[in-house]
Amino acid sequence: MQFNHDNMTGVMLAADLANMTKTAAPTCDDVQELFIAHQIRRPDVSAGAREEILDWGRRLHSVFSQRDITRRCEELNDLLGRSATRMYLTSHDGLRPHLHFMRDDDDLVRRIMAVTAGSLSLFLVESEGLRLGACARESCSKVFVDTSRNGRRAYCSPRCGNYDAVDRHRSKARQRPC
Ligand SMILES: [Zn+2]
Ligand SMILES: [Zn+2]
Incomplete structure (x- = not known):
């Protein structure tokens, strides 16, 4: 899959914003820093805006976590209907x-x-509804955009993949009869 870089900015921002809602009480500054990192113009975040933006981030998190493609599209359609009011090149x-x-x-x-x-x-059109995911490690609530070659990414990071392998190895060892 070829990723359109202009479009990916918004996709990556969506993932980061979704993940920010799972961190402990993000401040206005935290949210603003995230927007600056994603080159959002006029990124000043007021207290009221922070609430609305984090609410939105929680909805985005749900779109990433939803495994059923039809329902994922329905959830995103709902967000699209509220937000994308004017489209232009x-x-x-x-x-x-x-x-x-x-x-x-x-x-x-x-x-x-x-x-x-x-x-x-736009991303889901290109990815056929796939390539958004939630980390397979049980104790991790992060979501991710899967830009891997084969599109089979299961973890938010190599770190979570490694921890999960260790956990599985341990629980197997525990199950072994003595
Ligand atoms: Zn632009
Ligand atoms: Zn993870």
Whole structure:
């Protein structure tokens, strides 16, 4: 699968935002730093915006975790209907033409909602509904975008994969009769 880099910004932001909702009480600054890292323009996060954005992040987390493709699409459609109000092509800042899903002068919350839902939708068209996932390690609640060659990624990170292998080895050892 070829990934469209202009679109991937919004997809990666969606994953990071979803994961941020699983960390202990993210502050306005935490959220703002995340937006700066993803090159979101005018990223100032007020207390009210923080609440709305984290609510949205929880909904995104559910889209990533949903294994049933039909239901995943329904959940995302719901988010899309609330957010992507205006779609147009743009080539701002010398970038290749890409889609924006909102008006440039929309407030931060609306822009974040639109870019995450819009980008995830384009991504799911290309990935045939696949390649979003939740970490297979039981104690981990992170979600991820699977950009691997074969699209069979199970863990959010190599670290979780290693820990899980150790855990499984231990529980097998425990089951062995003495
Ligand atoms: Zn843009
Ligand atoms: Zn994990």
